[in-house]
Amino acid sequence: MGFRDVVRKTLIDLTGWKRTLILLVLGLFIPVLTSVFWRFSLQNANLSPDMAKYDVLERFIGISFIWTTGLFLAFAVVTSAAGAISKESSDGTLLTLVSKPIARRQIVLGKFTGIVIHSLLMITVILLIQAVILWFLLPVEAPTFGALLLAIPWLTLYSLLVILVFASISLALSSLIDNQVVITVLACGLIFFTFIFGSISNMMFMMKPQAYEDNYVYMIDGSYQFGNAFAPALEQALGGEMLPPRELEEITYFAGIFKGGRMGDVYGDSSEYQYPGELANYVPPAVSAALFMVLVAGCLTVAVVMTERKDVG
């Protein structure tokens, strides 16, 4: 009973119209902006309907991975979860809450569940609107819109992983630190590190790509693990067919799921372009997903234990 009410309260808190509007605008800003540029490039490309469909689908998935279900979603989840415990604590409402006959773990898990449900609904709505915007802005046929819609469940599935990871990390921080600003800054730092690490590692290990493998750096490389876990969803989103390597590389560049040593080729003469990288199948995607689940379980355990031990008031 108490758990359900904590979930309900969390959902109510997160669905204020101001917050919802800000999230929608932020989430859709980059996709809309890029769609305007794509419109011109597509108009001049003279692609066949099939190619155009594929191109739009690729762009949709690419911008979704990098921005909508990546950086934006992580930020949105962090801002939701950072204050879950700490705000109640600093506002003084936690004192009344913990005096009620509800186990503290139910409070933590109720808030976590509320954040996950809200974020999942929000990202689904944003992906749907994003698909509609692409359909309107780009010169595409109806079947392309259908393909975009079919990709959304797979992107949502991947989003769930991002939500679980960043919600649990933020919740753990929220149970350890009372200052919401400090938590948000720390979590944002973590987001940047995670999503930019792919690019950084590409540069770092450009000269000695084997060092990345020999030292198992990929195991702690969040961008690799996210990209690796994203790969199966990406494959399904594209209708069961993997993209040609170069397109795949462009989409997953930020994820660092390709072995190093390709920077020159990517930025070199495209007419002489040869795919230099090799898809880095260091661990099966399921292992990456499992590693994230272990991280989620660990963070939730920290959040529960620290909240149970916390002196309130």
Add this chain to the structure above:
Amino acid sequence: MPNEVMIETRGLTKKFGKLMAVNSLDVKVQKGVIHGFVGPNGAGKSTTIKLLVGAIKRTSGEAFIKGYPIGSVDARRAIGFSPERPSFYKDWTAFDYLVHMAALSGVKTSEAERRTQELLQWLDLSDFANAKVGGFSAGMKQRLSIAQAMSHKPELLILDEPTANLDPDGRMSLLEKLKGLPREQGVTIFISSHILSELEYLIDSVTLINKGRTVAEDSIKVMKEERSLNRYALNTSNNEAVMKALQGHASIREMNLGNDGVIHISSPDMAQLQSAVMAAVTKTGSLLKNFGEEQVKLEDIYRSTMDQGKDK
């Protein structure tokens, strides 16, 4: 296991680093009474209350609510708690907030809504049921806090300074309502307040606490009787002359003129004292204004107890 003792602490201790906030505290509160919890600032009252409601963890000792260990869900189920400085979800309406608080305590939604209507009416907040709590005055927030504490019909109400932000009318009205609760609903009330005159009107028993320790605990009646036993107050038109006349009388153990302008006398023999007083009044030609057993107030008990503590 449920029993007739509502609150019992044995050697309850809470340390914050080197600071001993609650020091081996022993408290016992019987079911169905209004029990005052009194002490100076920093005595450990609020810390004890937070320990009882399970908000903070004890360092050592043990404590039980209705026989259940403090902090356990069973113990908290029996408690309704209103903190010293209540905080709310500012964007929520009073009605939604109370329904939510009742639901958190396991009350079904329909019952929670009915109970909320009842409580809002009882605490004169019905007109503000759909107003956002953020706009409430301090007094309204205080009443709302008491309403949330009572939302699940708890057996024990723990109230920390419940009248702190109320105006005199609101204060009297709330005291009247609280006073009737044990009789009407069988509720036990554990109340902390600095306003001793209010407490005196309300409470059946009291714990006096200082420096984290219990310095006195009993029913208010017994405490008053103990302190008024063989103690008398005498007031005449010429107290100094009457005192002079009484000086050295066999029936008087101790006598002094208090700051209140009254002669305070300790005597084991009421009859002999009475004769001596009448003789002294007649002899000095004074007018007898008042003579009788000392009327002990909670404030007197508090002062004498805390003074004893200082002496130690």
